[in-house]
Amino acid sequence: MKLSTAVLLFLGILALVAGLPHTYDEKGSKVFRVVNTAQVENGLEKLQHLQVNENFDFWTRPNLKAATDIFVPPHRIEEFETYMKDNGFTYTVMIPDVGKLILQEKALNKQGPDMDWDNYQRYETILNFVDQSALSHSEIASVEEIGRTIENRPMIVIKIGTPVANKTKPAIFMDGGIHAREWISPALTTYFINQLVNNFTSYDDMLSQVDIYILPVANPDGYEYTHSNASGARMWRKNRRPDVSCPGVDLNRNFGYVWGGPGTSPNKCSEIYKGTQAFSEPESTAIRNFIQRKSIEGVNWRAYFAIHSYAQMWLVPWGWTYDFPQDYEDLVRFGNAGVAALTPVHGTRYDVGSVTELLSPGAGGSDDWAKGSGFFKYSQTVEVRDTGEYGFILPPSQIKDCALETWEAIRAIAKFLDEE
Ligand SMILES: [Zn+2]
Structure with a gap:
């Protein structure tokens, strides 16, 4: 072994052990927006090919109705642009330098031991906040550990509600942060917890309407990884299943309802x-x-929420087929009740419809399994x-506005369920 090779090897091992400062792999990475999929012959299939077979990182699903956003690292830009041109796609540059945006976010995001909604917080801060909330309001809230992650982090669900005599209340379950990089999701689920537990006198009507079970972070390993200094970590989506070449499983393709159907990949x-x-x-x-056990114990499950970003869409089943469920109109009415309360807050517009109607298939999601x-x-x-x-990379300054409008949707939904 040459000396220089030995030194490089040694440095490589050191870097693995110590964790290098963030090298910003994302530097020079772009997000392209494909705008004419519906006009391209077999446009949808051609985009799906890029996602499923070529492993490009799609920030929004291939679809015919809206634009499709695709993250492209510098070393694949030429390949991407050639594919676009050869197939007649038109595209724009949505984000010219993802790395720059991440650095801006890092500079703005102040993480401390105390929970707030002006910043994106670490998992430990979130855990402490949830525990403390339940401890100080044990008459309406309780916390349960529902399992451990691959890296042995606790997964916790908080149950919030006031008991009502002679009534089996409808129950809501909510999963947040199943995709690690969607930081706004845990910010919202914790905001809802704070409203219900720490401001409960304002919302005691809601607490007697429903029981709400919130899993604020469904993928804590992935979430913590996105906060680490590992190269490329901020854009991590999957869990942290170890693997020598490609770690991680997309948890939102791992649920057992039509598992492995369209919009999923067998490629690690x-x-x-x-x-x-x-x-x-x-x-x-x-x-x-957890859902099964609670059902056996008599919990009256009615509504399941998976909180993701981004698109401003209220998506209902199915995600695995273009067919609609039999009660599709009920589901849309339910979604419309939420959006009707959301939009007036800041004028934020949402589309309501099935996953495949508005986007394209992605089987094995928690939403399809819940239904x-x-x-x-x-x-x-x-x-x-x-x-x-x-x-x-939604700026932390948008957390509260986003949380407030979504919160109004959840309140409207609780009322809907109570009146049903
Ligand atoms: Zn997601």
Whole structure:
């Protein structure tokens, strides 16, 4: 072994052990927006090919109705542009330098031991906040550990509600942060917890209408990884299933309802890798087991919320087929009730419809499983702000506005369920 090779090897091992300062892999990475998919012959299939077979990282799903945003690292830009031109796609540059945006976000985001909604917080801060909230309001709230992640982090659900005599209240379940990089999602789920527990005198009507179970961070390993200094970490989506070449499973493709259907990948290196089998991952398994157990204990599950970003869409099943569920009109009415309360707050517009109607298939999501398993009538994925200007790197200054409007939707939904 030459000396220089030995030194390089040594440095490499050192870097692995110590964790290098952030090298910003994302530097020079771009987000392209494809705008004419509907006009291209087999345009949807051609985009799906890029996602499923070529492992490009799609920030929004391939679709015919809206634009499709695709993240492209510098070394693949030429390949991407050639594919676009050869196939007649028209595209714009949505984000010219993702790395720059991440640096701006890092400079603005102040993380401390105390919870607030002006910044994106670490998992430990979130755990402490949830525990403290329940401890100080034990008459309405309780916390349960529902399982452990691959890296042995606790997954916690907080139950919030006031008991009402002679009434089986409708129950809501909410998963946040299942995709690690969607930082706005845990910010919202914790905001809802704060409103319900720490401001409960303002919302005690809601607490007697429903019981609400919130899993604020469904993928804590991935979430913490996105806050680390590892190269490329901020854009991490999957869990942290170890693998020598391509770690991670997309938890939102790992649920056991039509697992492995359209819009999923068997390739470990894909962002939409489905895992080795349905519920192969401890995180998705913990959610399933909790829902099943509570159902047996008599919980009256009615509505399931998966909180994601971004698109400003209220998506209902199915995500695995273009067919609609039999009660599709009910689901849309339910979604419309939420959006009708959301939009007046800041004028933020949302589309309501099925996943495949508005976007394209992605089987194995928690929303499809919630509906398909029969536990929940009303299941939805809510894709919150924005529509692509910042994408997953939504500035912390938008947390509260986004939270407030979404909160109004949740309140309207509780009322809807109570009156049903
Ligand atoms: Zn997502």
